[in-house]
Amino acid sequence: MHDAITRRRPPTDDDGLEHWTAPPCHKSGRRMGRHARAARRVGLICLWTLIASGPQAILIRRHGTAKIRFARFFWAKVCVLLGLHVQVRGTLAGTFRDRRAVARGERPVIFVANHSSWLDIPVVGGVLPTVFVAKSEIAGWPIIGTLARLGRTIFVSRQRNNTGRELQDMTDRLADGDNLLLFPEGTSTDGSRVLPFLSSFFAVAKPGRLEQAGAPVPPKVLIQPVSVVYDRLEGLPVGRARRSVFSWYGDMDLAPHIWKIGQWRSMRASVVLHPPIDPEQFRTRKELANAVHRIVNEGAAELRQDRRDDA
Structure with a gap:
């Protein structure tokens, strides 16, 4: 199984995009104000993380849905502290459930x-009642790895000999009533396109004979395609050049990107929740992956072309 967020090489300075990745800086006073804004936001997020870690550390040891509800509240608050407004279109298919609900026939959502x-x-984490699936390297990252573990993230690797264990982890979570979130492009992008989805990510939704051999069968699930586009920056529509403000991929370092993001006054992300689909309606995993990709890709393209000032 491929990892969820391996990143592609970023554009170089020769691409002419670096000029667009930071707020305009005409006077030193304004520059100091933007730096103060970024410092305040980073500090508040660190403080909020410290405050929230205690309750979540307790909740993840208990049965019930409180740990998922609190995680969603945590990420929504991070967006507020960043000055990032999240606009949601569509209806959420997933809900909060437990093992007994799944045993009664309720379907978890991927x-x-x-x-x-x-x-x-933070954008989708503040909207969706879900558990993330992320690459195993994140578990060792300072602070981020701790947050991921508190959010009960499932870590996956590229090693084939771990595939069975990782599928088992996902199966157990689904059976417990958790929903899962997948990024099946297998990498983050520059935000201008949606790469083809890797069918291996859909193994838990549509297991084949190899996955089923000697392992518990995952509960029946629904899949809800989700399109995410960052479409407003300080109240103005985001074109192709300014899309690089939000994108984090390739060899980009995380800390400088967070610092730049924190300097902008306001941002907006639009999230489209498409109608859920039933994996059993597709003959093969590849057909399922292609169908979900088409929905997500078309939704993202429509969001990128939408220039209505409905912020």
């Missing part, structure tokens, strides 16, 4: 989204 930035985590 959310499938496009992926262009670390910002996708």
Whole structure:
């Protein structure tokens, strides 16, 4: 199984995009104001994380849905502290449930989204009642790894000998009533397109003979395609050049990107929750992956072309 957020090489300075990735800086006073804004936001997010870690550390040891509800509240608050407004279109298919609900026949939901930035985590995390699936390297990252574990993230690797264990982890979570979130592009992008989805990510939704051999069968699920686009920057529509403000991919370092994001006064992400689909309606995993990709891709394209001032 491929990892969820391996990143592509970023544009170089020769691409002429670096000029667009930071707020305009005409006077030193304004520059100091933007730096103060970024410092305040980073500080508040660190403080909020410290405050929230205690309750979540307790909740993840208990049965019930409180740990998922609190995680969603945590990420929504991070967006507020960043000055990032999240606009949601469509109806949420997933809900909060437990193992008994799944045993009665209720279907967990696997959310499938496009992926262009670390910002996708707080954006969709604040909207969806879900558990993330992320690459195993994140578990060792300072602070981020701790947050991921507190959010009960499922870590996956590229090693084939771990595939069975990772599928088992996902199966167990679904059976417990959790929803999952997948980024099946296998990488983050520059935000201008949605790469083809890797069918291996859909193994838990449509297991084949190899996955089923000697392992518990995952509960029946629904898949809800999700399109995410960052479409407003300080009240103005985001074109192709300014899309690089939000994108985090390739060899980009995380800390400088967070610092730049924190300097902008306001931002907006639009999230489209498409109608859920039943994996059993597709003959093969590849057909399922292609169908979900088409929905997410078309939704993202429509959001990028939408220039209505409805912020």
